[in-house]
Every structure is written in C-alpha cells, then in structure tokens.
Amino acid sequence: MDLELLTVGTELLLGFTVDTNAAFAGQALAGAGVRVVRRTTVSDDPALLRDALAEALGRTRLVLTTGGLGPTRDDLTKKVVADLLGLELEFQEELWTALVERFARMGRKISDRNRCQAEVPRGAVVLPNRWGTAPGLWISGELGEVIMLPGVPIEMRGLMTHEVLPRLAPRTSARVVRSRTVRTTGIPESTLADRVSDIEATLDPLTLAYLPGLEGVDLRLTAWDMESTAADGLLQAASERLRVQLGDHAYGGEGDDLAGILLDECRARGKTIVVAESCTGGMIGQRITAIPGSSDVFLGGIIAYADRLKSALGVPDRILEEFGAVSEETVKAMAKAVRERHGADLAVSVSGIAGPAGGSPEKPVGTVWFGFAGDFGVAAVRWVFPGTRDEIRARASQFALFGLLRHAKSAGA
Amino acid sequence: MDLELLTVGTELLLGFTVDTNAAFAGQALAGAGVRVVRRTTVSDDPALLRDALAEALGRTRLVLTTGGLGPTRDDLTKKVVADLLGLELEFQEELWTALVERFARMGRKISDRNRCQAEVPRGAVVLPNRWGTAPGLWISGELGEVIMLPGVPIEMRGLMTHEVLPRLAPRTSARVVRSRTVRTTGIPESTLADRVSDIEATLDPLTLAYLPGLEGVDLRLTAWDMESTAADGLLQAASERLRVQLGDHAYGGEGDDLAGILLDECRARGKTIVVAESCTGGMIGQRITAIPGSSDVFLGGIIAYADRLKSALGVPDRILEEFGAVSEETVKAMAKAVRERHGADLAVSVSGIAGPAGGSPEKPVGTVWFGFAGDFGVAAVRWVFPGTRDEIRARASQFALFGLLRHAKSAGA
Numbered sequence: 149m150d151l152e153l154l155t156v157g158t159e160l161l162l163g164f165t166v167d168t169n170a171a172f173a174g175q176a177l178a179g180a181g182v183r184v185v186r187r188t189t190v191s192d193d194p195a196l197l198r199d200a201l202a203e204a205l206g207r208t209r210l211v212l213t214t215g216g217l218g219p220t221r222d223d224l225t226k227k228v229v230a231d232l233l234g235l236e237l238e239f240q241e242e243l244w245t246a247l248v249e250r251f252a253r254m255g256r257k258i259s260d261r262n263r264c265q266a267e268v269p270r271g272a273v274v275l276p277n278r279w280g281t282a283p284g285l286w287i288s289g290e291l292g293e294v295i296m297l298p299g300v301p302i303e304m305r306g307l308m309t310h311e312v313l314p315r316l317a318p319r320t321s322a323r324v325v326r327s328r329t330v331r332t333t334g335i336p337e338s339t340l341a342d343r344v345s346d347i348e349a350t351l352d353p354l355t356l357a358y359l360p361g362l363e364g365v366d367l368r369l370t371a372w373d374m375e376s377t378a379a380d381g382l383l384q385a386a387s388e389r390l391r392v393q394l395g396d397h398a399y400g401g402e403g404d405d406l407a408g409i410l411l412d413e414c415r416a417r418g419k420t421i422v423v424a425e426s427c428t429g430g431m432i433g434q435r436i437t438a439i440p441g442s443s444d445v446f447l448g449g450i451i452a453y454a455d456r457l458k459s460a461l462g463v464p465d466r467i468l469e470e471f472g473a474v475s476e477e478t479v480k481a482m483a484k485a486v487r488e489r490h491g492a493d494l495a496v497s498v499s500g501i502a503g504p505a506g507g508s509p510e511k512p513v514g515t516v517w518f519g520f521a522g523d524f525g526v527a528a529v530r531w532v533f534p535g536t537r538d539e540i541r542a543r544a545s546q547f548a549l550f551g552l553l554r555h556a557k558s559a560g561a
Numbered sequence: 562m563d564l565e566l567l568t569v570g571t572e573l574l575l576g577f578t579v580d581t582n583a584a585f586a587g588q589a590l591a592g593a594g595v596r597v598v599r600r601t602t603v604s605d606d607p608a609l610l611r612d613a614l615a616e617a618l619g620r621t622r623l624v625l626t627t628g629g630l631g632p633t634r635d636d637l638t639k640k641v642v643a644d645l646l647g648l649e650l651e652f653q654e655e656l657w658t659a660l661v662e663r664f665a666r667m668g669r670k671i672s673d674r675n676r677c678q679a680e681v682p683r684g685a686v687v688l689p690n691r692w693g694t695a696p697g698l699w700i701s702g703e704l705g706e707v708i709m710l711p712g713v714p715i716e717m718r719g720l721m722t723h724e725v726l727p728r729l730a731p732r733t734s735a736r737v738v739r740s741r742t743v744r745t746t747g748i749p750e751s752t753l754a755d756r757v758s759d760i761e762a763t764l765d766p767l768t769l770a771y772l773p774g775l776e777g778v779d780l781r782l783t784a785w786d787m788e789s790t791a792a793d794g795l796l797q798a799a800s801e802r803l804r805v806q807l808g809d810h811a812y813g814g815e816g817d818d819l820a821g822i823l824l825d826e827c828r829a830r831g832k833t834i835v836v837a838e839s840c841t842g843g844m845i846g847q848r849i850t851a852i853p854g855s856s857d858v859f860l861g862g863i864i865a866y867a868d869r870l871k872s873a874l875g876v877p878d879r880i881l882e883e884f885g886a887v888s889e890e891t892v893k894a895m896a897k898a899v900r901e902r903h904g905a906d907l908a909v910s911v912s913g914i915a916g917p918a919g920g921s922p923e924k925p926v927g928t929v930w931f932g933f934a935g936d937f938g939v940a941a942v943r944w945v946f947p948g949t950r951d952e953i954r955a956r957a958s959q960f961a962l963f964g965l966l967r968h969a970k971s972a973g974a
Contacts, residue, residue: 161597162738163587164781167580170602174576184574185609187602189583196598203616325575368577423843423864429850430836430843433864437842440917440950448870451836451846453861457903490870504853537853 149320150185151177152204156215156225157299158191169214169304177212180313181320181376192222198232202291205232209292212312215299217282219262225296226285230269233289237267243274247281275311279303284311324376328383329402330390333364334550340365340394347389354386362535362542363406364397396554406549407435407442413556414445414494421552423449424461424486424497426473427516431545432498447490452482458499461485474499474511476528479519483528487521494555495521496548502537516544520555527555562733563598564590565617569628569638570712571604582627582717590625593726594733594789605635611645615704618645622705625725628712630695632675638709639698643682646702650680656687660694688724692716697724737789741796742815743803746777747963753778753807760802767799775948775955776819777810809967819962820848820855826969827858827907834965836862837874837899837910839886840929844958845911860903865895871912874898887912887924889941892932896941900934907968908934909961915950929957933968940968 153173159165167189174184185208190200197216204211216225230237244266251258265282268274275284280303285296295312297304332340337360341348344367348356353374359366369386371379391398399409414421423432429451436446452458455473459465462485463478471477482497500516507513514533519526529551533543566586572578580602587597598621603613610629617624629638643650657679664671678695681687688697693716698709708725710717745753750773754761757780761769766787772779782799784792804811812822827834836845842864849859865871868886872878875898876891884890895910913929920926927946932939942964946956 160584161587161600162591163584163589164740166584171573171576171579174574176576178575185604186613187574189600191598200599327577425843425846426861427850428847429855429859429861430838430846430864433838433843433866434841434847437840437864437866438951438954442842443866446842446866448839448842448864448866450863451843451850451861453846453850453856453859457861460903490873538851541851 150183150208151210152208153184153187154211154213155189160189161191176308178325181324194224194228197228205292212295214297214304217298219265229294235269238270240266240268275307277303279306322375323373324379325372326379327368327370328387330367330387330398331400332397335397337365354382362539363546408439410549410553411439411442411445419493420447421445422447422486422490422492422495424482425451426499427502428498428541428545432548447492449486479517480526480528483519483521484526496552498548502540514540518551520551522555563596563621564623565621566597566600567624567626568602573602574604589721591738594737607637607641610641618705625708627710627717630711632678642707648682651683653679653681688720690716692719735788736786737792738785739792740781740783741800743780743800743811744813745810748810750778767795775952776959821852823962823966824852824855824858832906832969833860834858835860835899835903835905835908837895838864839912840915841911841954841958845961860905863899887914892930893939893941896932896934897939909965911961915953927953931964933964935968
C-alpha cells in the first residue's frame with residue numbers, strides 16, 4: 149500500500165518550523181506496512197495546495213495531509229480538498245456543540261471564527277480529536293482518498309496512532325518496515341564494529357546501522373518489507389545477541405536514558421549516589437533528576453566550578469596547586485570528600501577542560517578526569533573527548549553515568 | 562526568483578531522520594530573496610528521484626537538492642541529475658588528489674569506493690566543501706538548473722552560506738522574507754499581548770507572531786516580500802520599540818540564552834553567583850556553565866535534592882519539619898546559607914514539586930519556591946508552572962535565571 153504525505157504550512161517552507169510531524173508519520177506508517185513514497189510540503193496557498201494534492205492523488209490515490217485545519221484564514225486544507233473532490237462543506241451541529249463544551253471546560257469563550265471547525269465535507273468520516281479542537285477527516289472521492297490531520301504535533305500523533313493506523317490495518321499488506329535500537333556507550337565505534345562483526349555477518353535479511361551520537365553509538369537493526377511477526381521475531385533475537393555480545397556497553401532501547409538504567413540498578417541494590425561536578429556544571433545531576441522518582445537513589449551533591457568550591461569541599465590546596473584542578477589527584481579527592489560528607493554509597497566527580505579556551509599541550513581541550521568513590525575505595529580515569537564545549541560536556545556526563553553504573557554493578561561497590 | 566527543494570533519502574521518508582536541512586535551507590533562501598515554493602522528499606530510488614526532479618524543473622527551472630552525494634551505492638543524486646540533463650560524468654584528477662590529502666590529514670586511508678566522489682557532470686561548477694568530502698555541484702542544462710548539496714547538516718549549511726547564497730545574490734530580486742525575534746520571559750502571553758497591543762496595531766507591513774515555549778514567549782517580527790534594506794530597517798526599529806516597552810522582560814534575539822545575558826550583566830558589575838538547586842537538580846548550573854567563560858561569575862553551588870543535603874547546607878531541621886522542603890522558609894534558608902558559605906554576591910535557591918507524583922491540594926505539582934540572597938537581604942517568590950516534569954523544571958530554571966538577572970541589575974544587590 150503506497151501513500152503520499154502532504155504537509156501544509158508556509159512556516160514549514162520558510163523554515164520557521166521543523167517538520168517533525170513528517171518523521172513521526174513516516175515511522176508510524178512504515179511500521180504498519182504502509183509505504184510512504186513521497187512527501188511534499190507546500191505553503192498556505194490554495195492554488196499551490198490544490199496542484200500538489202491533485203498530482204499526489206494521481207500517483208497513489210491515497211494522500212495524508214497534516215496542517216491547515218485550524219480556525220484562521222490561513223487554514224485552507226479542508227476547503228481545498230473538498231473542492232477538488234467535488235464535495236460540499238456541511239455544518240455539523242454535534243461537532244459545534246462538542247467544541248463549545250470543550251472551550252467551556254477550559255474556561256474560554258468560543259468565537260464565531262471557530263464555526264468553520266464544525267464544517268465537514270459531505271460523506272467524510274470524522275476522526276475525533278481528544279487532544280485539540282480540529283477533528284481529523286477521512287474523505288473518499290473519485291480521485292482517491294484523503295486523510296486530513298491537524299498540524300499540532302500532539303494532535304497529529306494522537307490521531308495517527310488511535311484513528312488512522314487502526315483504520316488502515318485491515319487494508320495493508322502484512323509486510324512492514326520496523327526497526328529496533330540497541331544503545332551502546334563507553335566503546336568507540338571502530339571497537340564496537342570489531343566486537344559485533346561476527347553477528348553482523350549473519351544478520352541478513354536485517355540491516356544494521358551505526359548511529360554515533362553524544363551518548364554513544366546507537367545500533368539500529370531494521371527489517372525491510374517483511375511479514376510483521378517474522379520481523380519482530382528477528383529483531384528481538386538479533387538485539388538480544390548484540391546485548392549479550394556487548395555486555396554492559398549495551399543498555400536500553402530507543403529513547404532510553406542511561407540515567408534511568410543507573411537508577412533502576414541502584415534501587416535494586418539499595419545504593420545511593422552523590423556527585424561533585426566541575427566542568428559539567430550540574431548536567432549529571434540534571435540528567436539523573438529528570439527521571440521521576442530519582443530521590444530514593446540520588447541525594448544531590450556539589451557543583452564545584454570555581455577552585456575555591458573544590459577547596460571548600462575538601463580538596464587540599466596543595467593538590468590543587470601541585471596537580472591542578474584537572475587531575476587524577478583532584479577528582480579522587482572530590483569523589484572521596486563528597487561521598488563522606490553526605491554518607492552516600494557511590495560518588496562520581498568530574499573535572500575537565502570543556503573549552504573553547506583553557507587547553508594546553510599536556511591537557512588539551514576535551515581532557516576530562518573522572519573520580520569514583522565507594523566501598524571499593526577510590527578510582528580515577530582520564531578521557532579526551534572530541535567536539536565543541538557542549539559536546540564535550542554531554543559526552544563527559546554520559547561517561548560519568550556509565551562509570552557509576554559499572555561501579556554499582558560490581559560486587560564491591 | 563522561485564526555487565524548489567528536493568531532499569533525498571530513504572531515512573527521511575521512514576522518519577529515522579528529521580529533515581532539519583529543509584528548515585535551514587528555507588530560512589536561508591527566504592532571507593536572501595529566493596522563494597521556496599515547494600519541498601519534495603523522495604527515497605534513494607533512481608526512478609522516483611528522476612520523476613520528482615523532472616517535475617520540479619518543469620515548474621520552476623531551479624531546484625536545490627540535499628543528500629545522495631556520498632560514496633555508497635545509495636548515493637544516486639549526481640548520477641540521476643547528470644542523466645536527466647544529458648551530461649556525462651567526468652573523473653577530475655584534482656578533486657581526487659584533494660580527497661586523498663584530506664583522508665591522509667585525518668590519518669585515514671582512502672578507499673576506491675570514494676573515487677565516485679571525484680566524478681563531476683560535464684560543465685558543472687564545483688562548490689568546494691571545507692566541512693566534508695563531497696563537494697557541492699551546480700549544473701545548468703536545457704531543462705533548467707540544479708544545485709546539489711550533501712545531506713550532512715554541517716556541510717549543507719556551510720555550502721549554502723558560503724557558496725550558494727553569494728552566487729544567487731546577483732540574480733535574486735531585492736525582495737526578501739526576513740524575521741527577527743525578541744525573546745521575553747517572566748510574563749504570561751496574555752499580559753504580554755496587552756502590553757504590546759499599541760505597538761502591534763502600528764506594525765504593518767510587519768507581522769508579529771507569539772511563540773510560547775519553556776523559556777518564555779518569543780516575539781517574531783517578519784517582513785514579507787520586501788526590499789531588503791527596508792525590511793532590515795523596519796525590523797530593527799520594531800524590535801527596539803518592543804524592547805523598550807517590555808523592559809527587563811525582553812532579552813536577546815533568536816538563539817540567545819538568558820544565562821549568557823545574566824553572565825554579561827554580572828561580569829559588568831563584578832558580581833559572583835552561586836546556586837542551591839533541589840527540584841532542578843543541577844539544571845541552572847548546567848545552563849550557566851554551558852556559556853564559555855562563565856567561571857569568572859559562576860562559582861558553583863549545591864544540588865540539595867534530598868532533605869538531608871538541605872540540612873547539611875544549613876536549613877534548620879525545624880524549618881523542614883514545620884514548613885516542608887517546598888516552602889518560603891526553606892528556600893530563604895537555602896539561598897542565605899549557600900551565599901554565605903561560598904562568599905558570593907548573589908544566590909538563588911529552588912525547591913518545588915516537579916511531579917508527576919508528590920503534589921497535594923495546598924502544593925500541587927508545578928509549585929516551585931525560589932529564594933534570592935544578596936546585599937539586599939533575602940527574598941522569596943512562589944510560582945506554579947504548568948506541564949510535564951521536564952517542562953516544569955525547564956520553566957523553573959528559566960525563572961531562576963530571570964530572578965538572578967533582576968537582582969543583579971537592581972542597585973542594592
């Protein structure tokens with residue numbers, strides 16, 4: 149089943165808005181066995197929209213539009229579609245009543261301008277929108293079918309998932325494009341490739357993509373044009389093989405944050421965590437506390453950005469003077485001090501040169517020292533990260549979480 | 562001058578990649594007086610790409626493509642374009658030499674697979690790519706002109722800015738679409754609208770858009786289809802009027818972070834800052850330290866997530882017991898203690914209920930108390946923010962920075 153996407157909005161063409169709807173729709177449709185063969189974006193211009201719509205229907209007879217269903221005069225999609233398919237717009241009293249009630253619930257007064265949102269092309273199926281005011285519409289005409297969804301991302305996603313995909317399901321082939329991600333961290337891409345090369349050679353018909361990012365390399369397995377149960381089975385088995393092969397370098401799937409994995413691990417073992425951050429400036433704490441319920445594991449810590457806060461924490465001045473703030477001795481002292489001060493099981497400390505200034509031949513920009521303290525004692529490791537200031541800080545935060553996870557898992561911690 | 566954008570890549574249609582190139586290209590071209598009338602995305606399929614290209618050239622005779630210039634067999638754009646325009650591909654020795662040298666500089670060995678990247682359609686202008694390996698190409702044929710850029714965002718942006726726009730400039734009309742953003746914070750959208758309504762009524766021919774986000778409401782002024790000098794003059798004057806009217810609620814322009822404005826203000830006044838963060842968990846420190854050179858103003862602070870860290874900081878236990886961690890008394894004690902401990906000029910403290918759990922009728926999810934300490938003494942303010950956990954934390958961080966900025970500017974601080 150082939151379909152074309154038509155996204156409508158002057159702000160999309162002008163680049164004021166990034167078209168995230170298109171990506172969501174593409175993934176959702178491919179995963180349900182619908183092939184998106186082309187995507188077109190046009191401005192809020194009725195003639196240009198009409199042309200693009202007619203061309204798309206001529207190619208596939210099935211078009212999904214996003215945008216242009218709101219109450220302002222820029223919102224032309226419904227009118228243009230009805231016009232092209234030769235259908236009149238009818239005012240539906242029950243849609244209007246629902247709209248008036250919705251506004252009342254939100255304590256707002258509805259305007260006459262919204263009346264057009266209760267107009268529906270004759271014979272269209274109305275897709276109820278629980279997330280906003282403009283319902284989706286599904287129209288069939290001689291030229292083909294048009295599914296219209298609003299452009300607001302949360303509304304578009306809700307309607308796609310709960311109204312469009314279930315209605316398409318009986319008509320799609322069972323053949324789908326689906327993927328599954330295994331996140332990895334703390335291992336360079338080339339080493340990773342060596343480690344999984346034996347598995348990679350036997351993945352066919354799945355493909356494997358390496359997606360390097362600031363949190364590590366994501367491995368994306370994809371099943372192309374395959375029966376859905378077979379696809380899910382192969383993806384499950386292959387991701388499991390990758391996880392076993394990569395040990396603790398592999399964690400979670402698409403959208404999972406290492407901080408969440410760390411919290412689960414610590415919670416299961418009854419361990420608490422504190423941090424002492426210099427160059428990351430609070431980023432590690434911020435990532436951990438982004439996870440709901442982190443307070444039973446994460447106590448807090450120190451942002452020791454200036455050297456005098458490192459001293460106040462308990463790093464001896466002679467260490468700062470002799471070895472500098474970015475050194476093995478300093479991060480060890482930071483980790484030990486913050487752990488003891490707050491009576492935590494595990495502590496991590498970070499001190500580095502995020503740049504752009506401050507580098508030297510011995511300690512180039514990107515140099516970061518990490519300290520860890522626990523029942524095992526104190527340990528430190530140095531890493532040199534590539535990239536901009538933001539990138540170095542993000543990579544360092546991820547590495548700190550990875551180190552904490554390793555120490556939380558090890559028996560002696 | 563009308564142009565169509567053609568973005569090429571199966572991963573775009575499948576939604577694995579969000580098409581940020583399209584947004585960048587749209588803004589850059591509109592700002593230079595080129596009207597992007599349509600954007601089309603096709604997969605890495607030569608027949609579908611050829612169809613879409615021929616149709617686009619038929620409409621505008623000027624097409625800009627992104628993607629499909631790499632060394633793999635998926636990279637078909639150059640071949641398809643040359644084929645459609647009836648031009649042969651020629652191997653260019655000097656391009657190959659440059660490529661070999663580039664690989665050598667990066668310590669990598671070039672593969673024969675890369676030879677195709679030195680092939681150029683006969684008569685094409687080569688646009689040198691300083692950011693990667695695939696040069697851009699500009700071809701004219703009987704059917705029209707095609708500008709080809711690589712899909713890697715940093716390469717696409719560099720080539721657009723330094724190679725494409727300067728070459729288009731002599732041919733474009735002087736009429737452009739340009740916008741300018743005035744960022745605002747600490748003021749609700751409805752109050753903002755009231756405050757600027759007199760100015761808004763006199764902006765014509767500029768338009769004003771309200772773009773609410775987690776850091777406040779951005780005001781975007783846009784000049785549509787206007788001579789470029791006139792557009793810049795009107796945008797400059799209007800944004801200045803908005804700034805004057807909104808006082809310290811207005812700060813910076815598109816892409817500016819309030820943290821940078823705060824650091825500049827403090828630096829100019831020789832003031833230092835510390836933080837004591839509970840529900841934001843390090844987010845304020847992280848945002849401040851994201852700005853290079855923040856160390857002369859920002860000393861660091863405490864992530865007092867667990868109550869025992871609030872006690873350790875110096876919040877009396879009877880305050881925590883009597884008023885709770887999310888209270889005026891607690892944030893005042895936190896701000897006072899962290900300022901005194903580290904001898905800073907200004908301190909902010911934050912304690913709130915970010916949810917999703919932990920709310921109560923008296924203190925619903927979203928309730929956040931802020932404390933400020935300085936030469937003026939100690940102050941506190943409460944705010945209730947809407948949204949998810951992430952959104953509440955982001956809004957609270959922004960409000961903390963805004964409060965610090967106000968206190969830094971006030972004489973007594």
